[in-house]
Amino acid sequence: MDRRSFLKTLAAALAVGNARVVAVEFDPFPPAPRLGKPLSPVGERSRFEAHVQRYISPNLPSRHTGAAFAPISELDGIIHPNGLHFERDHAGVPEIDPKKWRLVIHGLVERPLIFDLETLMRMPTESRIYFIECAGNGQNGYREPPEPTLTATRSRGLVSGAEWTGVPLRILLEEAGLKPEARWVLAEGADASAWVRSIPIDKALADVLVAFRQNGEALRPENGYPVRLVVPGWEGSIQVKWLRRLLVADQPAMSRGETSEYTDVRPDGTVDAFTWVMEPQSIITRPSGGQRIAPGFHEIRGLAWSGFGKIRAVEVSTDGGKTWQEARLSEPVLDRALTRFTLPWRWEGQETVILSRAVDEAGNVQPTREEFFRRWARNNRYHYNGIQAWRIRADGRVENGDPPLAGGPVPPLRAGGCGGEVLDG
Numbered sequence: 439m440d441r442r443s444f445l446k447t448l449a450a451a452l453a454v455g456n457a458r459v460v461a462v463e464f465d466p467f468p469p470a471p472r473l474g475k476p477l478s479p480v481g482e483r484s485r486f487e488a489h490v491q492r493y494i495s496p497n498l499p500s501r502h503t504g505a506a507f508a509p510i511s512e513l514d515g516i517i518h519p520n521g522l523h524f525e526r527d528h529a530g531v532p533e534i535d536p537k538k539w540r541l542v543i544h545g546l547v548e549r550p551l552i553f554d555l556e557t558l559m560r561m562p563t564e565s566r567i568y569f570i571e572c573a574g575n576g577q578n579g580y581r582e583p584p585e586p587t588l589t590a591t592r593s594r595g596l597v598s599g600a601e602w603t604g605v606p607l608r609i610l611l612e613e614a615g616l617k618p619e620a621r622w623v624l625a626e627g628a629d630a631s632a633w634v635r636s637i638p639i640d641k642a643l644a645d646v647l648v649a650f651r652q653n654g655e656a657l658r659p660e661n662g663y664p665v666r667l668v669v670p671g672w673e674g675s676i677q678v679k680w681l682r683r684l685l686v687a688d689q690p691a692m693s694r695g696e697t698s699e700y701t702d703v704r705p706d707g708t709v710d711a712f713t714w715v716m717e718p719q720s721i722i723t724r725p726s727g728g729q730r731i732a733p734g735f736h737e738i739r740g741l742a743w744s745g746f747g748k749i750r751a752v753e754v755s756t757d758g759g760k761t762w763q764e765a766r767l768s769e770p771v772l773d774r775a776l777t778r779f780t781l782p783w784r785w786e787g788q789e790t791v792i793l794s795r796a797v798d799e800a801g802n803v804q805p806t807r808e809e810f811f812r813r814w815a816r817n818n819r820y821h822y823n824g825i826q827a828w829r830i831r832a833d834g835r836v837e838n839g840d841p842p843l844a845g846g847p848v849p850p851l852r853a854g855g856c857g858g859e860v861l862d863g
């Protein structure tokens with residue numbers, strides 16, 4: 439039988455899920471492919487995936503101080519590839535020669551120490567999967583009225599999950615010997631922003647990592663090469679990148695990053711500093727803003743996380759919040775790591791709103807938008823964790839479904855007055 443006679447147009451009625459008849463034209467015996475691309479020392483993504491990129495707002499006044507959002511609407515699982523981990527810099531990415539890199543530990547210690555990278559890498563290590571989230575994640579939630587074209591990436595993409603390997607900070611501090619007056623560890627980065635953040639001694643001794651591996655390989659320059667702090671569950675800004683100095687002190691630094699930025703305004707105008715722990719979050723990444731869906735079966739997929747521990751449950755509503763169902767959490771569900779949730783769903787083609795709500799093991803519940811603004815001022819900038827709603831239009835287009843707030847727009851605070859930066863224009 440000649441090969442051509444096998445080439446048929448097959449109408450395959452695929453009785454799976456959507457139960458729609460799909461005409462498939464295929465060759466059951468394709469010719470052997472030509473000799474492919476040769477072996478390569480470093481792998482690259484398929485060129486067909488080139489569009490999956492971090493999102494950088496085109497309206498930023500500078501590309502050196504701002505943020506690049508992880509494309510969470512196009513990723514699955516709980517680990518982000520290193521090249522797509524979100525990025526938040528205050529003065530660009532410094533180039534640090536690992537041979538010249540040093541870490542100084544001094545202040546209220548018995549023995550001031552200087553480490554080079556080789557010495558650090560000889561110490562005992564731990565590898566842990568954690569999320570890192572910028573306190574500015576969710577900043578678009580402060581916008582009033584809500585922007586219809588918001589995507590999942592722009593709503594909550596200033597978070598990423600990775601496996602970090604490093605030396606527990608406790609080991610380095612014990613090596614230096616803490617004096618009894620030691621209360622804070624002031625961590626300084628080597629970038630031009632002179633980034634300094636103060637970590638209370640209890641946290642520093644509990645679970646902070648001095649990390650030099652990100653998903654097994656050296657950190658990416660954007661994420662702190664060669665060494666950064668990983669401070670589990672706490673806001674990203676305290677996880678100092680390009681780490682070069684740890685000053686043990688009896689007081690916090692009250693640096694730029696803990697006064698003019700990364701402080702939170704209450705509705706009565708008072709300001710909270712040191713709001714470190716990230717509150718529970720969740721977001722449906724699929725279907726989500728900017729996507730278009732067809733009627734039939736869809737697995738709703740999303741991410742949840744909390745700085746207080748493991749995610750206990752994620753509830754999903756497909757009818758605008760009238761009823762809620764418990765989503766399935768994909769194993770592993772880890773302490774202060776991204777957690778993946780899924781829910782099977784059939785969309786019949788009518789307009790609706792879908793929502794997700796995270797509950798963590800400490801019992802914290804992700805608030806609605808309205809509840810969030812009872813706790814924090816409308817002109818605050820940080821720690822937004824309101825429930826994100828997605829409206830599915832009858833034609834399948836997915837849009838921001840966040841409810842507008844009573845009272846209308848509020849002018850934002852300006853930088854210098856607890857305002858900080860706008861990360862998405």
Ligand SMILES: Nc1nc2c(c(=O)[nH]1)N[C@H]1C(S)=C(S)[C@@H](COP(=O)(O)O)O[C@H]1N2
Pocket residue numbers: 523524525526527528529570571572573626627628629631633660661662673674675676677678679680681
């Ligand atoms: N030295 C230094 N460390 C820094 C920053 C910085 O600008 N300089 N930005 C901080 C902020 S605000 C965040 S959210 C995280 C972001 O980490 P990532 O870029 O690896 O995602 O790094 C923090 N560490």
Ligand SMILES: [Mo]
Pocket residue numbers: 526571572573574674675
């Ligand atoms: Mo941040």
